[in-house]
Amino acid sequence: KNEVEQSPQNLTAQEGEFITINCSYSVGISALHWLQQHPGGGIVSLFMLSSGKKKHGRLIATINIQEKHSSLHITASHPRDSAVYICAVRVDSNYQLIWGAGTKLIIKP
């Protein structure tokens, strides 16, 4: 079993829909990252969370430390949100990063 599991693996939605991508982990962490990788390949850090909730524009990230679960939400989704979204956790015992496999999101106009 992977230590970081993302769901769904693939998600196709219509423009304007509310999107939720989930990340569950099984190790103790000091922080959780959400990143976005566009079709061109570049990777951009969206959020880094250690507790609670963060919001940036139409993106919201939440984390529940007790349940070892995080969600990334996109409100009023747009075709330019189409990308792979990756969750990664910083292990608190050795500072290593463990990566999820990514969620491929396609937003259709």
Add this chain to the structure above:
Amino acid sequence: EAQVTQNPRYLITVTGKKLTVTCSQNMNHEYMSWYRQDPGLGLRQIYYSMNVEVTDKGDVPEGYKVSRKEKRNFPLILESPSPNQTSLYFCASSLSAYNSGANVLTFGAGSRLTVL
């Protein structure tokens, strides 16, 4: 502009011919790391460095070497490349790995390597 710069962006080489992919950051970051990304496998860590002269193996270090002689540079060395090292490589850095408030990652643009 704060950034992580990788070179080359694209390289085609032949088996056994030593090559180096450079990575440089201008943000005075302590933590630097190399990843490879292969279809269906996501990002896998090759090596990382917590600070100057401190490097550690990641998940897939075989066939690679790194050095961290100065804070800004973290080159990835393939002494004798093989076709299974054909991949997309990313360098990343963060201010610190220890302080969870300071470890937002900045990625380079990626280096696509093909070994024939």
